Amino acid sequence: MAYDYAPFPYTRPPGLTQQEQRHPVVIVGAGPIGLAMAIDLAQQGIASVVLDDNNVVSVGSRAICWAKRTLEIFDRLGVGERMLAKGVTWKVGRNFHGDNQVYAFDLLPEPGHKYPAFINLQQYYVEQYLAERAQDFPDLIDIRFLNKVTYHTDHGDHVALDISTPDGTYTLEADYYLACDGAGSATRARMALPFEGQTFEEHFLIVDVEMETSPFGNHDTPERWFWFNPPFHNGQSALLHKQPDNIYRIDLQLGPDTDPKEEATEAKVTPRIKAIVGDTPFRLDWMSVYKFRCAKLDRFVHNRVIFVGDSAHVVSPFGARGGNGGIQDVDNLGWKLAAVLKGDASAPLIESYNTERVHGSAENILNSARATNFMTPKSPIEALFRDAVLSLAADHPFARKLINSGRLSQPCDLAGSSLQTPGDAPLRPGFPMIDAPLTGPDGPTWLLSQAQGAFTLMTAGTTPLPEIDKINRIGINQTADYPCFASVDGHAETRYGKDKIYLLRPDGHVCAVFDTPDTAPIIAAHDRALGAST
Amino acid sequence: MILDDKLGSHADAFYNALMDCHAGLTEAQSHALNARLVLILANEIGDLAQLEKLLATARKTGSPEFSGS
Numbered sequence: 001m002a003y004d005y006a007p008f009p010y011t012r013p014p015g016l017t018q019q020e021q022r023h024p025v026v027i028v029g030a031g032p033i034g035l036a037m038a039i040d041l042a043q044q045g046i047a048s049v050v051l052d053d054n055n056v057v058s059v060g061s062r063a064i065c066w067a068k069r070t071l072e073i074f075d076r077l078g079v080g081e082r083m084l085a086k087g088v089t090w091k092v093g094r095n096f097h098g099d100n101q102v103y104a105f106d107l108l109p110e111p112g113h114k115y116p117a118f119i120n121l122q123q124y125y126v127e128q129y130l131a132e133r134a135q136d137f138p139d140l141i142d143i144r145f146l147n148k149v150t151y152h153t154d155h156g157d158h159v160a161l162d163i164s165t166p167d168g169t170y171t172l173e174a175d176y177y178l179a180c181d182g183a184g185s186a187t188r189a190r191m192a193l194p195f196e197g198q199t200f201e202e203h204f205l206i207v208d209v210e211m212e213t214s215p216f217g218n219h220d221t222p223e224r225w226f227w228f229n230p231p232f233h234n235g236q237s238a239l240l241h242k243q244p245d246n247i248y249r250i251d252l253q254l255g256p257d258t259d260p261k262e263e264a265t266e267a268k269v270t271p272r273i274k275a276i277v278g279d280t281p282f283r284l285d286w287m288s289v290y291k292f293r294c295a296k297l298d299r300f301v302h303n304r305v306i307f308v309g310d311s312a313h314v315v316s317p318f319g320a321r322g323g324n325g326g327i328q329d330v331d332n333l334g335w336k337l338a339a340v341l342k343g344d345a346s347a348p349l350i351e352s353y354n355t356e357r358v359h360g361s362a363e364n365i366l367n368s369a370r371a372t373n374f375m376t377p378k379s380p381i382e383a384l385f386r387d388a389v390l391s392l393a394a395d396h397p398f399a400r401k402l403i404n405s406g407r408l409s410q411p412c413d414l415a416g417s418s419l420q421t422p423g424d425a426p427l428r429p430g431f432p433m434i435d436a437p438l439t440g441p442d443g444p445t446w447l448l449s450q451a452q453g454a455f456t457l458m459t460a461g462t463t464p465l466p467e468i469d470k471i472n473r474i475g476i477n478q479t480a481d482y483p484c485f486a487s488v489d490g491h492a493e494t495r496y497g498k499d500k501i502y503l504l505r506p507d508g509h510v511c512a513v514f515d516t517p518d519t520a521p522i523i524a525a526h527d528r529a530l531g532a533s534t
Numbered sequence: 535m536i537l538d539d540k541l542g543s544h545a546d547a548f549y550n551a552l553m554d555c556h557a558g559l560t561e562a563q564s565h566a567l568n569a570r571l572v573l574i575l576a577n578e579i580g581d582l583a584q585l586e587k588l589l590a591t592a593r594k595t596g597s598p599e600f601s602g603s
Contacts, residue, residue, distance in 0.1 A: 370546050373553060381556050381564040389549075391595050398539035402549055 001245055002210075002285060003124050007055045008131065010146045015163070015170035022158060023049050024341050026174035028149050028187060031058065032123060033309030033326045034180035035130035035143075039077045040334030042140035043453065046341055049172065050134075050141065051163060053148035057131070060286040061122035061208050063323035064243055068108065069411035069432060070327045071115040072508065076452040078136070079129045080115065087119030088242045093224040095405050099231050102393040103400040107408060112491035113435045114446040118408070120222070120243045123323070152177060152190065152305070159304045176337060177305045185311035191302065197295030198369055200316060201256040202236075202376045204290050205263055209248050209273055211282035215240060226405035228375070228390055232275040237375045239318075239405070247285055250276065251317075253376065260289035292316035294369045296361050300329075301354040308333060313361035318371040318406035321364035328412060329357050335506035339530060344470070349531030352419050360412035367407040374404035414509055421512035421525040426497040433508040436492035438476065438485035445485065447492060450474055452508045455526060460487060461498040466517045471503070471526060505529055535587055 014020055025041060027034045030052035038048045066074075066083065074080040095103045107117035134141045150169070151162040159177040163170055179187035188195060216223065222242035230238040239251040252272060254263060262268060264287050273282060296313035300306060309326030333353045339345040377383035392399035414420060415430030423429050436447040451458055451474055457465045460476040467473070473482035476492045487493055496502060503512040503525050512525035541548055556564050576585055 367546070370550050374549070379556070379564075380561050381559070381568075382553055385549075385552065395595065396537040396591075398537055398541055398545070401539055401541065401545045404546060404549070407546065 002283075003122065003245075005056045005059065005124070008143070008145045010055060010166060011144070012167050013144050013147060013163075013165060013170060015172055016165065016167055020172060022173040022175065023047065024175045025049070025178060025337070026051065026159070026161060026172060026176070027178045027180055028052075029180035029182060029309075029311070030054075030127075030131070030143055030145070031180065031182060031309070032063070032126050032130060032323060033182075033330060034178070035127065035134055036074075036077055036327060036330045037178055037180055037308060037334065038141045038143070039079075039130065039133055039137070040330055041338055042134070042137035043077070044335065044338035044342075045140070046338045047140045048142070048178075049174070050143040051147040051149055051161075052143070052145050055145035057127040058123040060288060061124065061243060061247070061249065063123045063126070063320075064120045064241060064249055065320035065324075065409075066119050066121055066126070067320060067324045067409040067411075068113065068115050068117050069409070070324045071119065072435065072448050072452070073327050073331045075114065075449060076331075076508075077130075077133065079126075079133050082129050083121055083126065084115060084119060086125060086244055087121035088222050088244055089116045089119050090222045090224060090242070091117035092221070093226065093405070093408070095403050096225065096227045096230070097390040097393075098227075098229050100394070102228075102390055103403050112437050112489060114437075114448065115435070118224075118320070120241050120249070122243055122247070125244070149181075149186065152187065154302070154304050156303070175304065175341065178333075179305060179307045179311045180309050181311050183310040183314045185307070187305065188297070188307065188311055191305070193297055193302075195295050195297060197293060197314075197365065199293045199295075200291060200372050200376060202291065202372075203254040203256065203258045203260055203263065204292070205252045205254050205269065205272070205287065206290060207250045207252075207269055207273065207287045208243070208285040209250060209277070209282045210246055210285050211248065211277065211280055212246060213277075213280045214242070215248055215277050215280075216242070228386070228403075228405075233272065236377070237405070238276075254289070258289070260291075264289045292372060294365045294372070296358070296365060298358075299354055300357055301350055306333065306337075306350070306353070312357070313365065315361075315364050315368035316372040317368075318375065319364070319368045320406070320409045321368050324409040325361055325364045328360060329353075331507045332357050332360075336531075345530040352417060352531060356412075356414050356417050356419075359414070359416070363412060364409070371404045371406045419505070419511060419529045419531065420509075421503075421528055423513040425500045425502070425510075425513035426495065427502070427510055427513075429510045429512055431510055433504060433510065434495045436495055437488035438492065439488060440483065440485040444488070447474075447476075447485075448508060450483065450485065451504055452506065454506050455529070456504045457501060457522065458496070458504055459501045460492045460496045461500070463499075463501060463517050465501065466519045466522065468519055468522060468526070471522070503529070535591055537588075537591065 025048040027050045225240040227238040237253040241249040300312045411432040420429040456472040458474045465473040475484040501514040511529040
């Protein structure tokens with residue numbers, strides 16, 4: 001069934017009548033990134049105004065692949081379980097060359113995690129769930145649809161905005177301006193910031209098809225199928241995903257010399273889909289023809305204006321690193337901005353968002369550019385090498401690993417960042433937490449659900465954890481006067497070891513590890529993670 | 535013979551470097567580069583018995599369906 005794009009209501013903003021008090025945070029853009037940002041801040045008691053020039057969710061499925069780490073972040077924001085329930089879970093990818101399977105990979109071969117490697121869920125559902133979740137914070141989240149920012153000026157200690165609405169224009173002031181206004185960011189354009197990188201010449205057709213019969217054939221379990229030289233399409237590649245509501249995503253590489261307007265028509269698309277699914281009845285739900293870019297800003301933090309998500313960086317879609325990268329931006333910035341606004345940290349902590357997420361987005365761009373290069377050979381020699389890899393892959397494991405149809409989104413390792421205190425442990429400082437099943441006083445739970453959202457000391461051993469101001473504690477397989485849980489199936493001990501104490505950031509990254517419960521080094525590591533100079 | 539994976543986590547970086555090495559060359563120049571590369575890598579391996587096995591493996595894999603598409 002086609003999604004019902006009900007418009008969000010517009011209400012007349014108070015600023016039209018009289019100047020509003022300066023807001024702590026204004027968020028420009030009510031897509032997945034802007035909405036997640038508002039919820040993250042609200043959960044920490046920080047109020048924001050969200051401005052969007054539109055009043056409907058994403059038209060078309062757009063971002064559909066949500067990675068495990070993103071789901072864990074969405075769990076902290078209160079929408080993870082709803083997304084998991086609606087989404088199509090998958091973890092296996094298969095690569096074909098012509099009719100033959102050349103390589104399959106399992107992205108989450110081990111049990112003991114709340115969330116799977118990936119779910120597929122249309123961006124419009126993600127935005128709907130986030131918008132509904134935002135309604136849980138009526139005093140802290142003020143979403144204003146059909147409010148278009150036409151100008152902004154950074155005054156050093158605040159940002160002033162001009163906004164146009166159906167009822168006229170008004171001005172607004174905020175301590176911080178978060179530009180979550182997407183790949184075509186008007187904020188970025190106003191500031192004339194260079195947004196440079198690699199543009200790929202190939203056109204790709206993206207189609208959502210609704211059909212009852214699965215095009216995965218006898219495979220009941222949804223997977224990610226990728227073809228090099230597909231038998232049903234005269235082009236270099238094709239990609240197939242399942243989405244909820246019996247909608248299938250089909251990506252077809254069209255080559256550099258096509259007319260995108262002509263290709264994105266029912267007359268041109270229908271025969272292409274029939275070539276794949278045969279005479280099975282189907283309905284075209286959405287289609288679009290794209291060229292891809294990999295590009296980013298040099299800096300994401302420009303004094304009081306901070307870029308988050310696609311406004312800061314764009315990637316080709318192979319690897320699902322766009323939306324997932326943006327949600328990691330939110331996760332990284334939320335606790336830092338809240339700490340600064342609450343006076344728990346000073347403004348330089350925000351600079352660490354710049355350092356850590358420029359690093360993360362560079363990694364995403366590197367991986368997605370390599371994948372796109374592999375599947376779109378630019379010369380006969382590149383095509384020759386690609387085909388040599390595919391032909392060797394049938395027999396040789398090393399060649400299978402060279403096949404690149406997208407290196408799927410992985411959480412970013414922040415080991416090099418100054419917020420972390422170097423140390424050695426099964427999970428080293430900089431890495432994001434690995435989930436583990438637990439049982440507690442209220443029954444079964446998960447480590448990530450218990451630990452994320454605040455600085456937390458955690459151990460899976462017997463050492464008692466010291467009481468330190470502003471740091472939560474979680475004990476695993478011990479009894480104490482702070483929350484304690486029993487490990488299930490030994491996963492927590494295996495993943496964290498029994499003789500280490502971990503200090504976790506609110507975004508679930510390990511920031512320090514300790515062998516003993518001495519308070520001084522823990523306090524020093526906590527101060528360092530809040531940006532104190534070291 | 536089945537070849538072990540020795541590139542490990544560097545597989546993508548190597549492939550990228552190989553493509554960069556060919557960037558801007560004509561097809562004939564690229565074939566000449568490949569020939570030089572084979573000879574250089576053979577010298578690095580050094581062991582004739584091993585090289586003969588690798589030559590046979592490469593020859594066996596090549597089949598008409600995979601030639602230049």
